[in-house]
Amino acid sequence: MQIGCCWFRVQEQQLLNQLTERCWDLEPDEFQVIQYLIENQGKVVSRVELIQILTQYYRGSRPSERLEQIIHRFRQFLGEDHASYLGKMSDQGYVLYNKPIKKTTGILGTPFIKVEPLPFFILLFLGLMTLCVFASRITNPTSISPNYSQQFTFANDRVAEISFYTGKQKMQTIKPFAEQMISQVSACAAVPWQSISVSVSNGQNMLTIFLDDKTANYKIIKLFSNDFNADIFDEHWLMKVGICD
DSSP states (O other): OEETTEEEETTTTEEEETTTTEEEEOOHHHHHHHHHHHHTTTSEEEHHHHHHHHTTTOOSSOHHHHHHHHHHHHHHHHOTTTGGGEEEETTTEEEEOSSOOOOOOSTTSOSSOOOOHHHHHHHHHHHHHHHHHHHHHHHSOOOOOOSEEEEEEOTTSOEEEEEEEOOHHHHHHTHHHHHHHHHHHHTOSOOSOSEEEEEEOTTSSEEEEEEEOSSSOEEEEEEEOSOGGGSOOOHHHHHHTTSOO
16 A cells, blocks of 8 residues: 555555655554554544554553654654645544645745745835725725704703715705704704714615714614604604703
8 A cells, every 4th residue: 555655564564665765663553553544544533543443452551642653653754745644633633645735835834934035025015005005094084074964052052963964865855854853953952962963774764863972972863764754753752762851
């Protein structure tokens, strides 16, 4: 049975490296473990299975460590170019592949690799440029202006502003509602908020009202209706939801 550069001799219970011409005379437990991996080539073999096979021939008190020794020696015997035939699947077990697994190469192939000065500074420059682009977008956000806004001054000299973010076409559609709401808010005795923002969903069946006192308190109200213009938003309702005091 060929495994990379090695030939597995079943009858002699030997592993022969054809490149180095070295021969490994296998102990009974070593032979059984390697033979089981070969019989299940291409499949993941659990550690439990291998330890069960090993303990039939190994009389020591540490079968788990003995298994690790066999696997380690098997890899060493295969040599650096063919050691990847034998893979470890996390804590599941081991798998003997039909062909060697290619190693990832290149600058990003491993966290520990020597990089020449020029490629290093090119990568550093590109990384800094990318950070500058993201930083500029974060520190200079796009400002969205309301389609309509109006300020009110109440008896306690508190100033509040109501703004509608709807888009030009939607603003015309809900204009009766906006006028009714502005009229009712202006009639309130007091409003605990400095900013009242109203936005309309794409389907025009949901309104989101964002209330902000410009300190650390805010409130969000969501309204669902088939026709906001037909609904009545009186002073009682404004007080109930907390827009007016």
